[in-house]
Amino acid sequence: MKTMIVGGAGFVGSHLSEALLAAGHDVTVVDNLLTGRESNIRQLLGDANFCFVRRDAITPITASEIAEWGEGIERIYYLASPASPDDYFAWPVETLLVNSAGVYNFLQLAERNHARFLLTSTSEAYGDPLVHPQPETYWGNVNPVGPRSCYDEGKRFAESMTMAFVRNRTVDGRIVRIFNTYARA
């Protein structure tokens, strides 16, 4: 299967790339290396089934780019976003844009290709929750003007945009809200 991981040079994305390649899939990573590192995917660069496109997700995708790396994609995993507080405090505008314009660009690519789209959202979508643990029916307690709002509201917008493409367009979209994920170095 032809898969694409937007944000695939990051922590989660590089491991997902390895797992999908090991399962026999083609993997195209799109990443601008804002918070990711090429060293995360260096061991994959020689794999004939792996392709790395260094590019900002925020920029609209052109017809020539679709011909070059966007044709025939069957699954899009959208992971692109600064994820740690230090990163989104440093890059608030970029965080809002990658979770809005970037998500929109790749939902359009998914729609064009009839590809399934998976958004990685976050437990931060609940904001400062008043309910513990949070069931998916809980809508959250989010401060829209606080310093974390670039991430919290960005992800809420991304979820809303994904659901608009599911309900009113033709995309088979999924959302996962990841809670804290870490690994030993």
Ligand SMILES: NC(=O)c1ccc[n+]([C@@H]2O[C@H](COP(=O)([O-])OP(=O)(O)OC[C@H]3O[C@@H](n4cnc5c(N)ncnc54)[C@H](O)[C@@H]3O)[C@@H](O)[C@H]2O)c1
């Ligand atoms: N790690 C966690 O605990 C956790 C928890 C909740 C949600 N998530 C979500 O999972 C996803 C991956 O998180 P991670 O921990 O691997 O973060 P990460 O920062 O390691 O990876 C994010 C990747 O997105 C890329 N990126 C950022 N902006 C981009 C842009 N404009 N264009 C292209 N690429 C861009 C970065 O360069 C990086 O490689 C994120 O969407 C994050 O919000 C992670």
